[in-house]
Amino acid sequence: MNDNIFDQKWSMVSLLRFAFPTIVMMIFMGLYTVVDTIFVARFVHTDALSAINIVCPVINMTVGLGTMIATGGNAIVSRKIGEGKACEAKEDFTLLIIAAAVIGCVILIIGTIWIDEIVYALGASELLFSYCKDYLSVLFLFIPANMIQTVFSNLFVTAGKPGMGFGLSVFAGFANIVLDYVFIVICGLGICGAALGTGCGYLIPTVAGIIFFKQSKGMLSFTKPKWKWAVLKESCFNGSSEMVSQLATAVTTFLFNSTMMALLEEEGVAAITILIYSQFLLNTLYIGFSMGVAPVIGFHYGNKNNVRQKKVVQSCIGFITVASLLVFAVSLFCGSYMVRLFAPETSNIYRIAAGGFSVFSYSFLFCGLNIFTSAMFTALSNGKLSAILSFLRTFGLLTGGILLLPKLWGITGVWLAVPAAEGIMFLVSAGCLVYDRAHMK
Numbered sequence: 508m509n510d511n512i513f514d515q516k517w518s519m520v521s522l523l524r525f526a527f528p529t530i531v532m533m534i535f536m537g538l539y540t541v542v543d544t545i546f547v548a549r550f551v552h553t554d555a556l557s558a559i560n561i562v563c564p565v566i567n568m569t570v571g572l573g574t575m576i577a578t579g580g581n582a583i584v585s586r587k588i589g590e591g592k593a594c595e596a597k598e599d600f601t602l603l604i605i606a607a608a609v610i611g612c613v614i615l616i617i618g619t620i621w622i623d624e625i626v627y628a629l630g631a632s633e634l635l636f637s638y639c640k641d642y643l644s645v646l647f648l649f650i651p652a653n654m655i656q657t658v659f660s661n662l663f664v665t666a667g668k669p670g671m672g673f674g675l676s677v678f679a680g681f682a683n684i685v686l687d688y689v690f691i692v693i694c695g696l697g698i699c700g701a702a703l704g705t706g707c708g709y710l711i712p713t714v715a716g717i718i719f720f721k722q723s724k725g726m727l728s729f730t731k732p733k734w735k736w737a738v739l740k741e742s743c744f745n746g747s748s749e750m751v752s753q754l755a756t757a758v759t760t761f762l763f764n765s766t767m768m769a770l771l772e773e774e775g776v777a778a779i780t781i782l783i784y785s786q787f788l789l790n791t792l793y794i795g796f797s798m799g800v801a802p803v804i805g806f807h808y809g810n811k812n813n814v815r816q817k818k819v820v821q822s823c824i825g826f827i828t829v830a831s832l833l834v835f836a837v838s839l840f841c842g843s844y845m846v847r848l849f850a851p852e853t854s855n856i857y858r859i860a861a862g863g864f865s866v867f868s869y870s871f872l873f874c875g876l877n878i879f880t881s882a883m884f885t886a887l888s889n890g891k892l893s894a895i896l897s898f899l900r901t902f903g904l905l906t907g908g909i910l911l912l913p914k915l916w917g918i919t920g921v922w923l924a925v926p927a928a929e930g931i932m933f934l935v936s937a938g939c940l941v942y943d944r945a946h947m948k
Contacts, residue, residue: 553774564758602739881893
């Protein structure tokens with residue numbers, strides 16, 4: 508009897524069943540992120556929603572730094588555990604947590620001192636300046652916690668507690684929603700309340716992680732660290748692709764905001780914010796499925812069972828095709844209802860965003876395959892190709908579209924930027940899949 512769950516004949520149904528928990532987790536993360544912004548749009552002001560998107564590059568960069576340390580350091584810690592160097596693994600783990608905390612404190616100090624300059628550099632108008640400053644002033648206080656919880660979330664798996672990481676993420680998400688209601692609606696703290704709710708969401712896994720690893724008797728726990736520049740350097744190098752991805756998101760968000768501010772001012776920024784957050788929510792289906800099936804693809808790659816590997820990939824593409832058509836239909840016919848969650852139907856922002864959705868929706872026909880292809884090559888240990896595909900999709904093509912298309916077609920060009928980038932990337936991804944299948948021995 509074979510007890511290895513990966514060593515079986517996979518169908519589209521069995522793959523979907525296997526990936527289902529990951530899909531649910533990603534959809535949940537998308538939901539509570541969207542609910543967070545709905546509270547701001549509905550109970551503060553749509554200008555406050557615009558302000559959150561204006562300062563979003565700061566959050567992207569912080570998450571990028573934390574993820575870089577977390578993923579890069581995780582590889583080092585996991586390797587040393589595998590080599591039987593338990594003491595060194597604990598020392599390096601503790602060093603990584605301290606490094607994340609120190610970097611977070613440096614960002615806090617710099618952000619607090621130069622907050623006005625940062626807000627203006629991000630492209631805030633005079634109307635949005637106070638919203639941006641109020642939000643960032645509170646959020647900067649929680650940056651160290653954000654850095655630490657990002658590292659913890661990755662290393663809970665290495666510590667043999669993946670369920671704890673998931674549970675804390677879910678709990679922090681629910682807490683964020685509840686605290687948003689308390690701080691914004693009941694206490695009337697406005698955008699400061701939104702930042703406070705988000706910050707408390709950072710604190711929950713941070714405090715829980717500190718308590719857990721302080722008391723842990725397992726593979727990972729806090730100990731007296733040894734200062735090793737080599738460990739920090741290797742961590743940053745290993746995790747550099749995650750940092751680049753977040754930087755790309757920060758840059759494209761800044762370009763979207765700048766373009767919309769120039770075309771339609773604050774209302775335009777609010778409209779693009781609604782579409783970006785809606786896109787994130789709808790893409791969670793693709794992201795969750797791709798993450799969920801990655802271990803299956805990696806297993807069959809490792810045991811050289813190319814017959815089953817081809818069947819798995821074929822089933823995955825079948826699911827992605829069906830899902831893409833469904834998500835496209837939902838976005839095309841229900842996009843206006845999603846926009847209505849953020850802005851009243853009588854508002855100008857609703858008119859702008861709903862009109863944009865009719866063009867923007869076509870991106871969902873293509874992005875599913877693009878997301879899966881990048882994840883597949885990561886599972887096949889071809890990190891270089893995966894990074895190239897990811898960078899091309901999230902930065903290269905999209906940046907080109909944002910800079911070029913609005914000059915040709917104005918606001919329509921903004922809505923076309925994402926579908927055009929995803930469409931071109933779809934052809935590249937399809938070509939890579941065909942090439943890989945043809946050369947699979």
